[in-house]
Amino acid sequence: GENVEQHPSTLSVQEGDSAVIKCTYSDSASNYFPWYKQELGKRPQLIIDIRSNVGEKKDQRIAVTLNKTAKHFSLHITETQPEDSAVYFCAAKGGNQFYFGTGTSLTVIP
Amino acid sequence: EAGVAQSPRYKIIEKRQSVAFWCNPISGHATLYWYQQILGQGPKLLIQFQNNGVVDDSQLPKDRFSAERLKGVDSTLKIQPAKLEDSAVYLCASSVGQGVLVNIQYFGAGTRLSVL
Numbered sequence: 001g002e003n004v005e006q007h008p009s010t011l012s013v014q015e016g017d018s019a020v021i022k023c024t025y026s027d028s029a030s031n032y033f034p035w036y037k038q039e040l041g042k043r044p045q046l047i048i049d050i051r052s053n054v055g056e057k058k059d060q061r062i063a064v065t066l067n068k069t070a071k072h073f074s075l076h077i078t079e080t081q082p083e084d085s086a087v088y089f090c091a092a093k094g095g096n097q098f099y100f101g102t103g104t105s106l107t108v109i110p
Numbered sequence: 111e112a113g114v115a116q117s118p119r120y121k122i123i124e125k126r127q128s129v130a131f132w133c134n135p136i137s138g139h140a141t142l143y144w145y146q147q148i149l150g151q152g153p154k155l156l157i158q159f160q161n162n163g164v165v166d167d168s169q170l171p172k173d174r175f176s177a178e179r180l181k182g183v184d185s186t187l188k189i190q191p192a193k194l195e196d197s198a199v200y201l202c203a204s205s206v207g208q209g210v211l212v213n214i215q216y217f218g219a220g221t222r223l224s225v226l
Contacts, residue, residue, distance in 0.1 A: 006152075032213055043114075043201070043217040044153070089152050096165050098143075098215065100152030 002027040002094040006101025013080050014109050021104045023090035024072040032093040033073045035064060038103075039086045047088075048075070080108045112136065114218035116202050122224045128190040131221045134183070135204030141165075143215065144177055144187050145201040153201055159185060192225045199223070 003026040013019050023033075031052040036044035050057045050064045050073065057064050061080075066073040077084055085108045090101040115134040123129050135142050140161050145153035156175065157167040162182040170177070174193070179185040189196055199222050203215040 004152075034214070036217075043219045045217070046214060049214070091152075093213070096158060096160075097155055100154070102152050103150070 002030055002092055002099040004090060004092050004099045004101045006090050006104060008104060009102065010105045012107045012109060015080060015082060017080055019077045019080055019084070019106055021075045021088055021090070022072060023074070023101050025092040026071065027092070027094045028071065030092040030094040033064070033066060034091050035075050036089045036091065037086045038089065044089060082108050082110050084108050114202055114204050114216055116218035116221055118221055119219065120222045122226065123192055124226050125194055126191040128188065129192055129223060130186050130188045131200050133185045133187070133202030133218060135202070136216055139204035139206050141205045142179055142185050143203040144185070145203065147199045147201055147220070149198070156187070194225050197223055197225045
């Protein structure tokens with residue numbers, strides 16, 4: 001099955017700086033890559049996603065890039081704000097199933 | 111649009127006891143997922159339903175876990191008997207599509223289970 005690795009596990013940035021979280025996947029057939037934000041005690045919320053026929057997608061301060069050849073995709077958050085502090089999960093969809101990374105705890109320091 | 115509903119939000123039981131969780135997906139969503147999220151880890155799929163049929167239950171510990179979605183709408187997940195290592199948040203999610211068209215998942219708030 002698919003194996004998704006996520007780095008780093010923790011990340012601290014100063015408010016206003018950028019944050020980058022990276023994921024790799026193993027199954028070249030995976031075709032959909034969502035990113036979820038999970039605040040403490042709350043449900044995972046989809047923040048951005050990308051399909052395998054696209055290399056980059058942007059939504060305001062958030063962007064995702066996908067390199068199918070290298071089998072990795074990254075989340076970029078620019079101009080970080082304290083409310084961006086949360087755990088972020090990447091996932092890869094292969095066939096019917098979603099495979100999640102282990103999460104990155106992002107702390108934005110005011 | 112109403113979200114995915116789960117109950118209870120919290121449950122504390124002793125090991126070897128039984129517990130059941132309930133999920134009501136978003137109306138019209140054919141696919142329903144149960145995930146186990148252990149503290150500090152990403153969600154791990156336990157079972158996936160398409161309407162009332164099981165699509166994938168390869169990671170469900172079938173000696174103690176069971177799940178059903180009899181009418182293709184709401185679902186229950188049961189653990190019997192519970193072990194200490196079952197302490198986790200149990201997340202339910204749903205999506206509208208079928209097969210390879212399944213894309214966006216919407217998650218419920220989860221049930222936090224503590225096994226003492």
